[in-house]
């Protein structure tokens with residue numbers, strides 16, 4: 525059973541009389557367990573819908589759904605599938621105690637992997653989950669592989685029960701499911717020959733694996749640093765060599781690099797980023813793969829207004845500090861505004877957490893306080909949740925009231941300065 529949270533005016537749901545609190549029980553006699561059942565089972569033009577209204581009245585609707593008429597039903601938030609692993613680098617262990625409760629949920633949910641591109645390990649899949657993935661064709665899925673050597677993977681995930689990933693992916697692939705994959709690089713554990721084997725094994729799954737990214741492990745002040753450490757520059761360079769060799773083969777045989785290093789990996793290795801064309805459709809940009817080149821491409825293609833006379837602050841984390849000047853140079857040329865980069869260390873998680881998306885509201889307030897010379901400040905949209913609240917529970921509205929300039933959230937500059945929507949996804953694990 526799932527429950528209605530909202531119904532859009534003018535929708536089919538409203539015409540049926542569904543309302544907040546209505547229990548959606550079954551479609552065509554099949555019990556509804558989550559949003560996937562709801563979306564897939566109501567996609568037909570004709571179906572029987574069994575509901576219980578908040579008044580307790582049970583109704584069965586014989587629904588004729590004209591093409592293009594949306595159901596218009598927003599469901600209550602799903603119960604997230606919990607993670608069965610205990611990775612040493614888990615972001616949950618790296619949280620300071622003061623954060624709100626939902627940030628301590630270890631999610632590992634294939635449904636969110638399909639819907640939002642969250643990376644999942646698939647270690648908690650039951651046979652009926654796999655059957656659903658195939659039945660609903662939940663493809664592509666975003667999968668945290670980390671290592672194809674079963675022992676190393678179990679060690680990385682701290683899960684002795686983790687199934688072997690290559691047969692698992694191959695089984696789903698045989699039924700038409702495709703994957704974007706990632707390896708979180710843990711030095712001394714899944715780098716070196718283990719990484720080479722992982723890339724080779726994933727490549728061996730042919731077109732089932734659409735891409736693989738190699739991302740250096742990210743740690744906070746609170747992570748289990750006695751168990752896991754950040755990679756050195758030399759280790760990142762070595763990983764890039766493995767990535768490069770694999771990409772060269774893929775380019776020759778498949779026409780695409782297929783295997784990518786995250787921007788952070790290049791940054792830590794002190795190596796230049798590949799050109800934009802390397803990343804194709806930037807399929808893993810929300811995972812920090814080609815994110816800088818994507819921004820440059822967006823800026824080059826967007827039609828910006830003339831903003832001359834404006835002084836605009838761009839607030840970011842220390843990871844993007846060295847990379848953004850080249851992006852902002854293009855933005856200044858396109859808009860004729862003056863841009864000032866404000867690089868902010870993370871006061872909540874510690875200086876080793878460099879991503880802009882984990883900056884708390886207090887950090888932005890501190891950076892912008894007293895900056896009346898700025899007419900506008902652009903803040904990373906990924907630092908807020910759907911309710912426009914930062915990690916430390918400071919809301920965007922509160923922040924706006926406490927700083928002397930207009931603030932706008934932005935994923936890619938074009939969204940904030942031209943009004944063009946940006947694509948964005950939440951990526952975890």
Ligand code: SF4
Nearest residue numbers: 607609611614630953
């Ligand atoms: S990092 Fe992801 S997979 Fe690992 S324990 Fe945390 S939530 Fe689970």
